[in-house]
Amino acid sequence: MTTSYDAVVPAGGAARRLGGTDKPALALGGRTLLDRVLAVCADADRTVVVGPRRPTARPVRWTREEPAGGGPLPALAAGLAALGGPDRPPVVLVLAADLPFLTADTVAALTGGLSGEWEGVLLTDASGRDQPLAAAYRAEPLRREAALLRAEYGTLSGLPLRLLTAGLRLRRIPDPTGRASFDCDTWEDVAVARARLDRQGGPPGA
Secondary structure (H helix, E strand, O other), X not given: OOOOEEEEEEOOOOOHHHOOOOHHHOEEOOEEHHHHHHHHOOXXXXXXXXXOOOOOOOOOEEEOOOOOOOOHHHHHHHHHHHOOOOOOOOEEEEEOXXXXXXXXXXXXXXXXXXXXXXXXXXXXXXXXXXXEEEEEEEHHHHHHHHHHHHHHHXXXXXXXXXXXXXXXXXXXXXXXXXXXXXXXXXXXXXHHHHHHHHHHOOOOOO
């Protein structure tokens, strides 16, 4: 059975290692990084992109974190707030906007992996490192932990995301394709991704 979910895509980072380039708008294999990520979560009930408005291949909701550039925690909180309202799905898929090799199968593994008492399912990379921006979470525990951190620190700006995930019961799954957790942080990463996509061929985002 397909799991119903909303999606939050943080896309407002400063990309300092790319010289401040608008990283989500970079084109790889004929499609922007952002559109590649949006393609694999096209069946989300609602999709919120947190960051400056950009052209996208499909309609999304837009919001900004406060303060702008405050990091992944304010971005996640802003995305959750934009998803507010009655009768929302209990699952929120959270995907960074710089993951060119995500697939629909990876998304299905994340969203379908929330069962029992788990409050989140996240990918681990080849070294076993957590990838909290390639994950599916239960919405209410996310809101709970964000509220607790805001109350404790007075702000979410600049806080590491691991402070939030440390309060959740998490299931960790290895990257099912071996490449889904590859992100484009440097120009070298971008070059590697472009070369792989050129060799891969096929429809962008497949």
